[in-house]
Amino acid sequence: MADVLLEQDNDGIVWFTINRQERRNAINYEVMDCLQKTIQMVEQNDDVKVLVITGAGEKAFCSGGDLSSFHRLQTKEEAYSMLGKMGNILYSLLTVSKPTVALINGTVIGGGCELATACDFRYAKRGSKVGFVQGKLAITTGWGGSTMLFEKMSYDRALHVLLEAEPVSAEKMYEYGWIHSLLPEQGLKEECRKLLSPYLSKSVHVLRAYKTAAVAKWKNEAFRARFFAEIERCSVLWESPEHDEAVRAFLNK
Numbered sequence: 271m272a273d274v275l276l277e278q279d280n281d282g283i284v285w286f287t288i289n290r291q292e293r294r295n296a297i298n299y300e301v302m303d304c305l306q307k308t309i310q311m312v313e314q315n316d317d318v319k320v321l322v323i324t325g326a327g328e329k330a331f332c333s334g335g336d337l338s339s340f341h342r343l344q345t346k347e348e349a350y351s352m353l354g355k356m357g358n359i360l361y362s363l364l365t366v367s368k369p370t371v372a373l374i375n376g377t378v379i380g381g382g383c384e385l386a387t388a389c390d391f392r393y394a395k396r397g398s399k400v401g402f403v404q405g406k407l408a409i410t411t412g413w414g415g416s417t418m419l420f421e422k423m424s425y426d427r428a429l430h431v432l433l434e435a436e437p438v439s440a441e442k443m444y445e446y447g448w449i450h451s452l453l454p455e456q457g458l459k460e461e462c463r464k465l466l467s468p469y470l471s472k473s474v475h476v477l478r479a480y481k482t483a484a485v486a487k488w489k490n491e492a493f494r495a496r497f498f499a500e501i502e503r504c505s506v507l508w509e510s511p512e513h514d515e516a517v518r519a520f521l522n523k
C-alpha cells in the first residue's frame with residue numbers, strides 16, 4: 271500500500287494524505303520524497319489553487335519522524351542528513367506560492383507539528399492532541415519547526431509550548447492561535463472545503479500574488495540561516511545518550 275495518497279479535484283485542491291496508519295502516519299523517506307514532488311507540482315501548476323495535507327484514518331494526523339527507521343541514525347552527521355532533507359522540504363512548503371492547509375484529523379506529535387506549522391492554516395478535529403514533544407526525547411525540533419513557530423505564534427506561547435514539550439488539546443492550541451478552525455468529528459474534508467471556498471473562487475494569480483507577498487519576509491539568507499541553525503542544534507543533541515535512551519524506551523514499550 272502506498273505511503274502517500276494524492277488526489278487533485280476539479281476546484282483546484284490537491285489533497286496529500288500520509289497513508290501509514292499502522293505507524294500513526296509517521297514520516298519516512300518515501301513520504302518526504304512524495305511531499306517534495308507534490309510541493310514542486312503545486313508551485314508550477316496553475317490548475318492548483320490550494321494544497322491540503324492530512325493523515326489517513328481517524329487516530330492521527332502525523333506522529334513525526336519514523337523512529338523505527340530514524341533510530342538507526344546515530345552521529346550528528348547522519349542525523350543532519352535526514353533532518354536537513356526534511357528541513358529543506360518544510361522550507362519549500364512554508365514558502366510555496368499557494369495557500370496551504372494542515373487538516374489535523376487526529377493526534378499530531380513531534381515532527382508532525384513541524385509539518386503542520388509550515389502550512390498557512392491549521393484546521394483541527396475537536397479533541398485532537400498537539401504535542402511538540404521533542405524536548406522529552408532530549409532533542410529540539412529538527413525540521414525548522416521552532417523557527418517557524420516563533421514566526422506564527424506569540425513569543426511567550428511558542429516558548430511555553432516548546433519548553434513544556436507535552437501534548438495539549440486542539441482547543442488550547444486554538445486559544446493560542448496556532449489552530450485556525452476547530453472541526454466536528456465527522457465530515458472533515460467537507461468542512462475543510464467549506465472553509466476554503468472563498469479562496470477557491472479567486473483567480474490562481476491572485477492567490478499566488480498574495481502568498482508571494484506573505485512569504486517574502488522568509489525568502490532571505492538571514493531567515494534561512496536561523497532555520498538551518500535550529501537543525502544543526504538538533505543534530506548535535508541527537509547524539510546524546512538521553513536521546514538514544516528515550517527513543518529506545520518508546521520502541522521497546
Ligand SMILES: CC[C@H](C(=O)O)C(=O)SCCNC(=O)CCNC(=O)[C@H](O)C(C)(C)COP(=O)(O)OP(=O)(O)OC[C@H]1O[C@@H](n2cnc3c(N)ncnc32)[C@H](O)[C@@H]1OP(=O)(O)O
Nearest residue numbers: 292293294296333334335336337338379380381411412413
Ligand atoms: C525532527 C522530527 C523528530 C524526529 O524525526 O525524530 C520527531 O518527530 S521527534 C517525535 C517523534 N515522534 C514521537 O515521539 C511520537 C511517538 N508516538 C507516540 O507518542 C504515540 O504513538 C502516539 C501518541 C502518536 C499515538 O499513540 P497510540 O496509543 O494511538 O498508538 P501507539 O503508540 O500504540 O502506536 C501505534 C503503532 O504506531 C507506532 N508508531 C507511533 N508513532 C511512531 C513513530 N513516530 N515512529 C514509528 N512508529 C510509530 C507504534 O510504535 C505502534 O506500533 P506497534 O508495532 O503497533 O507497536
